[in-house]
Amino acid sequence: MRLVVVGAGVSGLAAAHRAVERARERGRPLTLTVLEGADRVGGTIQTEYRDGFLVECGPDSFLSEKPWALALCRRLGVEDRLIRTDDRFRRTFVVHRGRLHPLPDGFQLLAPTRLWPLVSSRLFSWPGKLRMAGDLVLPRGGDPDESLGAFVRRRLGREALERVAQPLVAGIYTADPDELSLRATMPRFLEMERRERSVILALWRAARRAPAQHAGASGARWSLFVTFARGMEDLVHTLAARLPAGAVRLKEHVTGVAREDGRWRIATAGGVAHEADALVLAPEAHQAARMLRYVDPGLAHLLEEIPYASSGTVSLAYRRSDVRHPLDGFGFVVPHVERRPIIACTFSSVKYVGRAPEGHVLLRVFVGGALNEAVLEGDDATLVQTARDQIGPLLGITAEPLFARVARHARAMPQYHVGHSARAQAIEQAAGRHPGLRLVGGAYRGVGIADCVRSGEEAAETLLEDAERERAGR
Numbered sequence: 001m002r003l004v005v006v007g008a009g010v011s012g013l014a015a016a017h018r019a020v021e022r023a024r025e026r027g028r029p030l031t032l033t034v035l036e037g038a039d040r041v042g043g044t045i046q047t048e049y050r051d052g053f054l055v056e057c058g059p060d061s062f063l064s065e066k067p068w069a070l071a072l073c074r075r076l077g078v079e080d081r082l083i084r085t086d087d088r089f090r091r092t093f094v095v096h097r098g099r100l101h102p103l104p105d106g107f108q109l110l111a112p113t114r115l116w117p118l119v120s121s122r123l124f125s126w127p128g129k130l131r132m133a134g135d136l137v138l139p140r141g142g143d144p145d146e147s148l149g150a151f152v153r154r155r156l157g158r159e160a161l162e163r164v165a166q167p168l169v170a171g172i173y174t175a176d177p178d179e180l181s182l183r184a185t186m187p188r189f190l191e192m193e194r195r196e197r198s199v200i201l202a203l204w205r206a207a208r209r210a211p212a213q214h215a216g217a218s219g220a221r222w223s224l225f226v227t228f229a230r231g232m233e234d235l236v237h238t239l240a241a242r243l244p245a246g247a248v249r250l251k252e253h254v255t256g257v258a259r260e261d262g263r264w265r266i267a268t269a270g271g272v273a274h275e276a277d278a279l280v281l282a283p284e285a286h287q288a289a290r291m292l293r294y295v296d297p298g299l300a301h302l303l304e305e306i307p308y309a310s311s312g313t314v315s316l317a318y319r320r321s322d323v324r325h326p327l328d329g330f331g332f333v334v335p336h337v338e339r340r341p342i343i344a345c346t347f348s349s350v351k352y353v354g355r356a357p358e359g360h361v362l363l364r365v366f367v368g369g370a371l372n373e374a375v376l377e378g379d380d381a382t383l384v385q386t387a388r389d390q391i392g393p394l395l396g397i398t399a400e401p402l403f404a405r406v407a408r409h410a411r412a413m414p415q416y417h418v419g420h421s422a423r424a425q426a427i428e429q430a431a432g433r434h435p436g437l438r439l440v441g442g443a444y445r446g447v448g449i450a451d452c453v454r455s456g457e458e459a460a461e462t463l464l465e466d467a468e469r470e471r472a473g474r
């Protein structure tokens with residue numbers, strides 16, 4: 001089989017790697033080409049090393065709870081290169097009226113699970129706390145595809161949404177919670193309401209069951225988030241290195257694809273045309289839409305409809321002595337209602353070892369996202385100044401940073417708005433009508449790296465199965 005994968009982000013590389021694995025297991029010939037428009041592999045994943053610091057320009061970790069990325073690391077034989085978070089400092093702060101307040105212990109993304117930390121927290125008002133308790137008695141309600149904002153407001157009240165759910169969710173999806181589909185992003189909360197009515201009670205019960213579940217599971221070894229000691233790029237470099245020599249072609253920008261005589265033709269900006277029996281498209285959905293516009297305008301339109309948000313990170317390196325705050329957490333989030341131009345800050349060198357040399361700290365400030373995109377119009381120097389102006393008073397920093405690194409991610413984060421699940425299904429159905437075509441990546445069924453790995457690997461597996469079936473049927 002001749003397979004072309006477009007896009008060498010983690011989704012495309014996972015697809016390519018799985019295809020090679022499967023073809024080898026079955027003793028089938030495979031000719032593989034991975035076409036990447038940029039001059040490097042990894043897409044959003046990018047690690048840089050500078051003066052003893054390790055700077056992540058994109059993702060800094062992946063979720064171990066979703067098994068696919070961890071399983072891939074095991075198959076690659078690189079699990080021993082992973083590191084866990086330093087859980088002595090496993091807590092998050094929330095900015096409220098100019099100060100950092102710890103998120104109450106047991107707060108699980110949208111709802112509290114422990115009474116005393118909530119009662120004693122100064123992050124919420126008394127009416128706000130009482131309104132959260134309303135979840136215990138409120139009846140079921142809402143639409144099957146409700147926005148996350150509407151759901152939290154309905155069950156737990158405005159403060160829970162504005163002070164916790166919105167900023168935490170912005171940190172993951174860089175999204176507006178009033179647009180974000182709960183069903184497409186965190187269906188477990190919908191399921192909790194359907195099954196147990198109260199989200200708080202459902203979380204309480206789940207927390208009581210959790211220790212028993214974890215006893216024999218991989219969760220015991222790994223923290224919720226894990227990363228590579230040498231940075232996230234280790235994953236994509238390892239994947240690329242396991243592909244046949246010469247398979248990955250950089251600076252090959254794909255301009256369009258066509259179906260001719262039962263095969264795929266892939267045109268690149270350099271004028272080279274590639275032919276394939278099977279085609280995996282792993283760029284952002286808006287790029288896939290451009291590639292498919294003549295093959296299937298309807299499908300291209302569905303892809304184009306997936307909105308994307310832009311974001312940026314500003315990494316700042318300091319001497320430890322220049323930061324007065326104890327940095328006793330993984331970082332802080334900034335609620336939109338605080339009207340600040342940043343959305344979060346990770347204490348990178350506290351969260352993971354090896355991110356800063358002894359006696360130094362690395363902080364990473366997030367800007368942009370669906371609710372704050374205008375900030376990105378500023379040049380790099382303005383973004384650095386904005387980040388410094390914001391974190392300075394909160395963390396007690398007046399010194400100049402040793403260096404600053406700005407990374408921009410334009411239209412990189414797909415937004416799973418209300419209606420996304422139906423759209424993703426329509427895309428799958430439309431793509432399914434084209435033999436040998438698969439669309440993979442964070443745009444469809446999960447934005448995180450673990451989901452991207454799953455989507456790439458599933459595509460490779462089903463393409464090879466289809467090829468086997470076709471061979472058997474001949």
Ligand SMILES: Cc1cc2nc3c(=O)[nH]c(=O)nc-3n(C[C@H](O)[C@H](O)[C@H](O)COP(=O)(O)OP(=O)(O)OC[C@H]3O[C@@H](n4cnc5c(N)ncnc54)[C@H](O)[C@@H]3O)c2cc1C
Pocket residue numbers: 006007008009010011012035036037038041042043044045057058059060061062063252253254255282283284287311312313409412413440441442443447448449450452
């Ligand atoms: C700032 C930020 C932080 C994040 N943090 C985390 C995190 O901590 N944990 C987590 O799990 N997830 C995180 N994510 C999400 C995660 O990074 C992405 O979901 C994932 O990396 C997407 O991988 P992908 O391969 O699907 O897409 P991409 O990484 O976008 O790769 C797509 C590739 O396709 C290429 N391409 C595009 N068009 C063409 C074309 N015409 N021709 C050829 N090639 C093309 C691009 O150059 C790119 O290399 C974060 C995202 C951002 C933006």
